[in-house]
Amino acid sequence: MLGGPIGSGKTNSLMGSYSLKLGEAVLRSRTRNAQKSARIEADIANRIKSEFISNMSHELRTPLNTVIGFSKLLADHDRRPLPQKDIVEYAQLIQDASSNLLTIINDILDISKIQSGHFRLNWQEANLDEILESVTSQYRMLADEAGIALDLDYGERAIVIRGDAQKVRQVFGNLVGNAIKFTERGGNVVVSAREMADESIKVVIADTGVGMDMQEIDVALSPFGQVDGKRTRWREGTGLGLPIAKALIELHGGTLVIESAKGSGTTVCVTFPPPSMLEMMRHDLGLKPKRG
Ligand SMILES: Nc1ncnc2c1ncn2[C@@H]1O[C@H](COP(=O)(O)OP(=O)(O)O)[C@@H](O)[C@H]1O
Ligand SMILES: [Mg+2]
Structure with a gap:
């Protein structure tokens, strides 16, 4: 057949x-x-x-x-x-x-x-360690008042990134602000930055605060999304910080990833691409060729 x-x-x-x-x-x-x-x-x-x-x-x-x-x-x-x-x-x-x-x-x-x-980003060379110093010193008093230890660690060398210094500052201001805002008295917040072997830059903001489950992370990353209305209302905020931070980092060719678990703190990991990769993404990122 x-x-x-x-x-x-x-x-x-x-x-x-x-x-x-x-x-x-x-x-x-x-x-x-x-x-x-x-x-x-x-x-x-x-x-x-x-x-x-x-x-x-x-x-x-x-x-x-x-x-x-x-x-x-x-x-x-x-x-x-x-x-x-x-x-x-x-x-x-x-x-x-x-x-x-x-x-x-x-x-x-x-x-x-x-x-x-x-x-549009205002691309320039910026010292990431200086930005992080300035952000952590801005939040030092708030952290002291809240009884939270705030530490910054960027190793020995200056860390240079290509990006919009003002916007990068805004991103880390928001992330450090969140870490303090959602951590209880006696907890700690650690900001660390390193240049990796592939020349990408990795910044980690780790707190010992209230944490979020997977679904809450999704909510937190969506515009105007706040996880716990009551808690956030008490703490103030519009729920715009995280989605803006993620979008700004992606406009830099980087990534922003949140790892968290309810009750055991939150780690936000931001990476900036190595210069060679930035070069390849130049067109997509609207980055003008270097002069000279
Ligand atoms: N480090 C953190 N620990 C626990 N929850 C967080 C943390 N960062 C953000 N969140 C949650 O994500 C929500 C959104 O954060 P964000 O966009 O910065 O807005 P806002 O700070 O204005 O509330 C917060 O309201 C909070 O519920
Ligand atoms: Mg915020």
């Missing part, structure tokens, strides 16, 4: 119409599934949107209320004189709240530029 006709004409035509019907049923079910998943996606998008609006309103309103409240007290100074030390303190509070507001607004602008592919 090999090579001969399979079945009679009648069975063939029956099979033909059966497979036609099956095809139609598959198509119908695919369309139904597509409609269903489009509906689910729209639901998720709506939920994220409303969570975003309520989070954002809170994040924007808190510093704005500070600005309005304390500037009103200052403006009333002629009628209700304030002691000199209060004037200085109120001005300081207004300054802190406004710079907090500016950070939030810049984050929103960054994420929308990144998402639309319009974000």
Whole structure:
């Protein structure tokens, strides 16, 4: 029978119409599934949107209320004189709240530029050890107040990277800030940086804090995603830091990977590619050829 006709004409035509019907049923079910998943996606998008609006309103309103409240007290100074030390303190509070507001607004602008592919890095040579020194000293007081040991270790040699120094600083500021924010009193945060044998640069930020499970890591990496609403609300934040950090590192040709387990701390590992690989990715990264 090999090579001969399979079945009679009648069975063939029956099979033909059966497979036609099956095809139609598959198509119908695919369309139904597509409609269903489009509906689910729209639901998720709506939920994220409303969570975003309520989070954002809170994040924007808190510093704005500070600005309005304390500037009103200052403006009333002629009628209700304030002691000199209060004037200085109120001005300081207004300054802190406004710079907090500016950070939030810049984050929103960054994420929308990144998402639309319009974000451009200001490429230059930068000393990573200096950036990490400055970030850790910025957080030293906060860590001391929170009873958390903060250590930096970058070995003996200066570590030079090619990238946008200001943005790299922003990334590590956020990662170190998170590590402190989500670690309990008595815990520790260690930042270490090394040049690897293949000339890539690896920076690890390890904390002994609350940690996250796999699903929570996914949430944390998505824009506006915060793992534990209550805890984060208490700690403040927009949930934009991590997705921006990851996107910025990827714009540098690098990677940002989070390893964590609930209750046993978090390790964020950032790598910058070796110069030879950066050279190969030059076109994709929008990096201009070196002059001279
Ligand atoms: N080191 C960490 N340990 C535990 N949870 C973390 C850590 N870093 C980030 N997270 C979780 O990921 C969420 C998102 O972080 P991020 O994007 O920086 O936003 P934000 O700091 O504004 O909350 C945090 O709200 C927190 O739930
Ligand atoms: Mg953060």
